[in-house]
Amino acid sequence: MDEMTTSSAALDDDGKREPADGKREPADGTPEPADGIREDADPGADAPAGRDRTIRGAALLATVIALPITLLVAVLAFAKLAPDTPAPAPSPSASTARAQSTAPVEMAAPALAERPATVCRALLSQLPQTIRDLAQRPVTAGPEQNAAYGDPALTVACGGAQPTVPATDEVWTVNKVCWHPVEETDVTVLTTVDRETPVTVRIPRSYEQPLQWVSPISSAIVASVPSGGAVPAGCRG
CATH class of the missing domain: 3.90.1150 (Aspartate Aminotransferase, domain 1)
Structure with a gap:
């Protein structure tokens, strides 16, 4: 009687059969990557939706508040740097005319x-x-x-x-x-x-x-x- 062929899969400690290549399937049923390194799940995937909306709302509010302040600072800086508008020069008649009589001069x-x-x-x-x-x-x-x-x-x-x-x-x-x-x-x-x-x-x-x-x-x-x-x-x- 021929000897029985040794199984290519061994049993693990829990009585489960281990694969022949030595790689064990994860407990969650997802297949193991070929390189044996599993990437962490998306850290944001588990973040509550309410918290995400709160963060976005706070950022939007900060933008709405900062924009008018930035514009005001820019206007004030421009006004300070802009040259003063020169006052109109007085006309010669206004600045040099003498008050005088119009009565005839005796000659x-x-x-x-x-x-x-x-x-x-x-x-x-x-x-x-x-x-x-x-x-x-x-x-x-x-x-x-x-x-x-x-x-x-x-x-x-x-x-x-x-x-x-x-x-x-x-x-x-x-x-x-x-x-x-x-x-x-x-x-x-x-x-x-x-x-x-x-x-x-x-x-x-x-x-x-x-x-x-x-x-x-x-x-x-x-x-x-x-x-x-x-x-x-x-x-x-």
Whole structure:
């Protein structure tokens, strides 16, 4: 009688047959991987569904709260870094205009010969409406030979006798016109000494640097009053 063939499977301690390859099936019935290493189950699989919803809700709430704060910080930072809007520059009339009377300024109007009268009319037509910030005002007499500006009034008188200038006196050339200054109590009197018909400007002491005030008047004189007279040495270029 032939011997019985030895079974390829042995019994384990529990009386269960072990596989021939020595690998034992897991207790939960799932097959053993070929390499014998089983991966852990998904750790999140056993997490309760309520806890997952709580975590997601907390994250959403944190996002909703953080977004407006981030935007506010960005706006404040931009406002701080942005340059300030410059204030509009005041107009010259608002910043430099003087309060002044519009009443006529009292001035004498001596009779002039025909030639000086013609020259003076030409000068008055060339004078500006304003001298710096002084507006022109009416005069009580001789508007064809007199003009006034501002309050206190700066006056311009055309015609009259040629001034006598001592050799030691100073003369000043402003815009190609030579002026002889005389200081009085409350005014500086400037008279042309190089023109066919003299022009006299009286500038109140409250207006500083009198030569600056005759600059636009000099330009009008050059355009309308011919050169002439006994020009002092200090005015000869």
